[in-house]
Amino acid sequence: MAQHTLEVIVENSPGVLARVAGLFSRRAYNIERLSVGPTANPETSKMQIVVNLDGHALEQVIAQLDKLINVIAIKEILQESAQPTVHDTQPDYQN
Amino acid sequence: MSQMNGASSLVASLEACGVDVMFGIPGGAILPAYDPIFSSPIRHILVRHEQGAGHAATGYAQVTGRVGVCIATSGPGATNLVTPLADAAMDSVPVVAITGQVPSVAIGTDAFQEADIRGITMPFTKHNYLITDPAQIPRAIAEAFHIASTGRPGPVLVDIAKDALQKMTDFEFPTSISLKGYQPQAVPNTQSIIDAADLIAQSSKPIFYVGGGVIKAEASRELLELAQLLGAPVVTTLMARGAFPDSHPLHLGMPGMHGTVAAVTGLQKADLLITLGARFDDRVTGKLSTFAVNAKVIHADIDPAEIGKNRFADVAVLGDLKHTIAALIPALRSALSKNRPDLTPWLHQMNSLQSAYPLGYDTPKDGALSPQYVIERLGKISGPHAIFAAGVGQHQMWASQFISYENPRTWLNSGGLGTMGYAVPAAMGAKVGAPDTTVWAIDGDGCFQMTNQELVTCALNNIPIKVAIINNESLGMVRQWQTLFYEGRYSNTNLESKRVPNFPMLAEAMGCIGLSCERAEDVDEIIEKAMNINDQPVVVDFRVHRDAMVWPMVAAGTSNDDIMIARETAPDWDSQEL
Structure with a gap:
């Protein structure tokens, strides 16, 4: 799996880091690396999130992140070795 | 200010x-x-x-x-x-x-x-x-x-x-709201509508897979028009019961773990799923890798994260379903005018499954009351405008199966979380929202013991709901799984609720009328009696057969192809042309 870097612009409000981290945790995705910093606009912050996900799983993470009300924009920072997206084998439930 | x-x-x-x-x-x-x-x-x-x-x-x-x-x-x-x-x-x-x-x-x-x-x-x-x-x-x-x-x-x-x-x-109350991170898209993209209409017009075995989103979007009328325009079969999920009239000839019933043979098989054998406000929940798909393997998928939903979450969508239509279906009707009419596949063989297959495998139940040989019969009579006597709120378990599945839902917002249940104890308080809220409508809580004896305290609230606040306890003195659905998968070892599912508590007395203590029924010949009279009490909540303890099971059933984690219509009994597929 290739590493992907997401740049996420969020509202600079209390609890926003917990919302993002909690989303990754409860949907069983790993964060490889995370940094949070200011932007020129004091009302927003920028998160850089590195994930080890491809295809379907990556699309899901982005779609779910985008549902957080405090998330304003998400873009993927493309790397030179970027792989074309493919659809993963999807999960089966056993309960 | x-x-x-x-x-x-x-x-x-x-x-x-x-x-x-x-x-x-x-x-x-x-x-x-x-x-x-x-x-x-x-x-x-x-x-x-x-x-x-x-x-x-x-x-x-x-x-x-x-x-x-x-x-x-x-x-x-x-x-x-x-x-x-x-x-x-x-x-x-x-x-x-x-x-x-x-x-x-x-x-x-x-x-x-x-x-x-x-x-x-x-x-x-x-x-x-x-x-x-x-x-x-x-x-x-x-x-x-x-x-x-x-x-x-x-x-x-x-x-x-x-x-x-x-x-x-x-x-100072804000006059407008603008949230940078929240702008749901209501109106679908025109190209996605055209793509969906074209795909439908190429399909010879399409099926409408209708979810709760249709009810939320108030799109039932549009759905009826769309379904009749195409003339394709319709299934309504547990959350969508009432979104499309049960009495309509195109309706195959509910799909999923306890769905009808026709609805489950219709999804499995279709070449196109027209998915409207549904989310490919595991209770509907069964083992996902074997679900509707030959079908293409149109997925219309307002939540972008649902599209492609569990199943790849060939055509995604993002938007409010009322707009989506309204736009799809003229687009489909135009696509069908160029190419109209013959759906007759497909409909014939589905109709023959429907008549071969209707929902049914056995009457207990010992003369005990069938829970399904009680629920069927509740539906018939209360009529198509009554509201039903169910708890979670066997009684919930029977209430979904054996009551004919003709109107949206008449069936309330806890579909996703499966919250035992939902029925009584949800019925209370429903009655407050629709005070002139009959509201029944259909509850299990297990569920009822989790939240019945709200009957006091109902009694004191003039909220005259009616409660039918389907009392099989067990955690019935868990017991059913113990029967089927744990060799009948009934670990901690015996509630003894025909002994304690005395439900009618409990009801009376909470300011309600308490009634009891344990013979089939008394069912109608007692329901009528409950229907005529409108100034107080009523609780009826229907003391039913303990071993009744919910069928059909697709066991958890297995394929929808392995649906069973009774214990160790699969449909006779050889006699069906599929």
């Missing part, structure tokens, strides 16, 4: 949002808000447990389509709302919960009745707030109602520190 304290600002904001009723219980941290509530035109219904307030708000919202409101104090009051909020999130119900929080200086000190309810509810609220500044109250409330009721509906919690309720502030 006027000066008032935060509590008055909260109540003025709720009034400005058009709230007419809320369900709650006061306590220390929320106490300042209860003073202006005392003189507000908003009806506050004092429940007996906060979980009841949450499910009542949900029932109210599901029947009216409006936002349901519940209110509780900090700590245990707030944590008691956790289950109904998780329930509302799973079933996409617009609910706003208001909770008091300890004073802002005490937050983080493990103060008396402190719980981080914002942190606790993050995973299952659409959004939530912690307010410590009274000036923020009107905007937070306005945003909460906006977020709860638009896009894919869901619960929003607003936690307000006690000092923010006490301090003076200027009340």
Whole structure:
């Protein structure tokens, strides 16, 4: 799996880091690396999130992140070795 | 703009949002808000447990389509709302919960009745707030109602520190709301509609896979027109019962773990799933890798994260289903005018499955009462406009199977979270939202013992719901699994509820009429009797056969192809042309 870097612009409000981290945790995705910093606009912050996900799983993470009300924009920072997206084998439930 | 304290600002904001009723219980941290509530035109219904307030708000919202409101104090009051909020999130119900929080200086000190309810509810609220500044109250409330009721509906919690309720502030209700990170797309992209219509016009075995989104979008009429235009079969999921009339000849019934053979097989054998506001839940798909393997998928939904979550969508249509279906009708008419596949063989196959494998049940040989018979009669006698709220388990499945739903918003249940104890408080909320309609809670004896305290609330507040307890003295669905998968070892599923409690006496103690029935020949008379009591809640203890099981069944984790119509009995596929 290739590493992907997401740049996420969020509202600079209390609890926003917990919302993002909690989303990754409860949907069983790993964060490889995370940094949070200011932007020129004091009302927003920028998160850089590195994930080890491809295809379907990556699309899901982005779609779910985008549902957080405090998330304003998400873009993927493309790397030179970027792989074309493919659809993963999807999960089966056993309960 | 006027000066008032935060509590008055909260109540003025709720009034400005058009709230007419809320369900709650006061306590220390929320106490300042209860003073202006005392003189507000908003009806506050004092429940007996906060979980009841949450499910009542949900029932109210599901029947009216409006936002349901519940209110509780900090700590245990707030944590008691956790289950109904998780329930509302799973079933996409617009609910706003208001909770008091300890004073802002005490937050983080493990103060008396402190719980981080914002942190606790993050995973299952659409959004939530912690307010410590009274000036923020009107905007937070306005945003909460906006977020709860638009896009894919869901619960929003607003936690307000006690000092923010006490301090003076200027009340000014926002005239507009703009959230940079929340702009749901209501109107679908035109190209996606054309692509969907073209794909439908190329399909010879299409099926409408209809989910609860159709009811939320108030799109039942549009769906009827679309389905009749194409003439393809329709299945309605557990959350969508009533979205399409059960009596309609194109309706195959409910798909999924306890769906009809025709609905389950229709999805399996289709070449195109026209998915409208459904989410490919595991209870519908069975083993996902074997679900509808030859079908292409059109997935129309308002939530972009649902599209492609469990199943790849060949055509994704993002938008409000009312707009989507309305746009699809002329587009499909035009596509069909160029190419109209013959659906007759497909419909013939489905009709023959329907007549070969209708829903049915055995009458117990010992003369005991069939639970399915009771539920069937409840549906027939109460008529197509009555509202039914079910708990979770066997009785829920039978209530979905054996009552004919003709209208949206007449079937309420906890589909996603599977919350036992949902029925009584949800029926209470439903009756408040639709006071002139008959509201039945169809409950199990296990479920009923979790939340029946709200019957006191109903009795005292003139909320005359009717409750049918399907008393098989067991946790029936768990017992069914023990019968099928655990060699009949009935570990902790025997509730003995034909001995204790005495349900009619319990009902009478709570200010309701209590009735009991254990013979088939008495069922109609007792239902009629309950139907004629409209000034008090009524509880009927239907003492039914213990070993009745829910069929058909697709066992958890197996393929829909392995549907069983009775124990160790598969449909006779060789006699079917599929």
